[in-house]
Amino acid sequence: MGLTFQKISKKYGAVVAIKHAEMKIDNGEVRAILGGNGSGKSTLAKVLGGLISKDTGEIIFDGNVIDFKSPKDAKKNHVIMTSQELSLFGNLTVEENICICDIPVKGVFADKKKIKEKSLEILKVMRLENIASKKVEELAPNQQYMVELAKALVQDPKILIIDEITSALYREDVEIVDDIIKNLKKKGCIVLFISHRMAELYAMCDSVTIMKNGETLGTYAMQEKTESELLSLMVGMKVDTTRERKNHQTESRKDIFIKAPHIKIPSYGTEESLEIGRGEIIGVAGLQGHGQTDLIDALYGVFGEIKLEMDENEISIHNSRQAVTRGFAFISGDRERDGTFQERNLAENVAAVKELVKHEKITDTRAILDSFNVKYDNPGQLITALSGGNQQKVVVGRWLSTKPKLLLANDPTKGIDVKARSDLHKEFAKLAGEGSAVIMISSDDDELVNVTSMVECSRVIVMYEGHISAILEGASITRENISAAAMPIEEKTNVDVAERGGLDE
């Protein structure tokens, strides 16, 4: 009994996406699928979920061969796929979206009362009752991912595929997902969990199958392997993820080159100030929606004029184009909406900023793509033919090629594999080492702890209700301290965090 994949293969034209993939998963087991960007994880998930057909091989579930011809066919059999490519309708409400696969009817009309009841049941479990009647297009990305999951749960899955939807979730959301998965396990549901966040895999999964170049290399009990061992298997060479924190410069020793005394946070009608030092990586943390995105958007001129002192000159930035000409780079948190040009090829996507805004010719597209290990066929192919993580690497490569003085990044490693994520952190540290500064939001506190440990000069600022509630430096940058500072002020009175103004080392 359980789910068995036997020698599954799939090609997209000449590209081999999966090759003889094999796996066996027991009922009630939560299986992680771990692999680099483009290793075939989503393709395998899509074959199971009926989104694409396989070329060869067989899938057997509870003794029967299954071969779904469409997601609808899979859903009828309670095999449900959730993925980063959301299946929601922006102009419908959350409750309508949740029930869309099986709308309760009264006569020939939709039964609104039943829709409400059915969706509220699941939204309560997810602690999201307050968004039931909102339109999906009004929600923040993490909430949309939670609705995608809610929509899957009402369909009573026997097999649930979670493909990267946790990459945009905040810690409080992930805790809810963890509870949900534990419940599904009790009911015997099989969960296939695809994520690049190692802490999540260790917290939620029983076992892990490693994929590389479309092949399944092996399956291990989650607790049997350390993170470094799993990554070494995944990339085929020794990787050590343990990292020593470098000594940190204190506030007074920083070489401040940008002063921003009035940063507007429109979501709260508040204002903040920040001084940015050369060589600094500033991590931005907080519970979702406490003004982190506004902070970096404002610095990029998204809300209109911002006055700054830069290299001792008073300057004004009125829009993003001016920000770029001043040497700012901006990696948006929403790759599909404002990160990539979906109908353009790789070369055009790489060249977008340098050629269009800075009027400098790009001659080394391949070198940029290769330096970020983008898995691609040729620079002329459409960006949409790349896996999600590889698309994100193109976006990052594009911006770093402009050699920015200040990099503003909103969850830049979302969907990027663990090895590439660590390579990217090294690129950020290198940029800082060359005298630039990096301000980076992450929904993953562990990531902020890691990235800020790589340079001498770094801080994590934690936001709460539109204000910077704490600034952590040096050894105080820990997951626990970030978490404590992100909570309401009253609850963190006895916690060892540096209140606004920084810590004495």
Ligand SMILES: Nc1ncnc2c1ncn2[C@@H]1O[C@H](COP(=O)(O)OP(=O)(O)OP(=O)(O)O)[C@@H](O)[C@H]1O
């Ligand atoms: N629609 C498509 N057309 C052509 N090639 C594709 C298509 N979708 C995926 N591929 C290719 O198939 C391979 C496997 O992609 P897949 O999306 O399964 O990888 P993945 O492991 O899920 O990656 P990621 O972690 O980046 O999401 C990659 O080389 C990718 O470029």
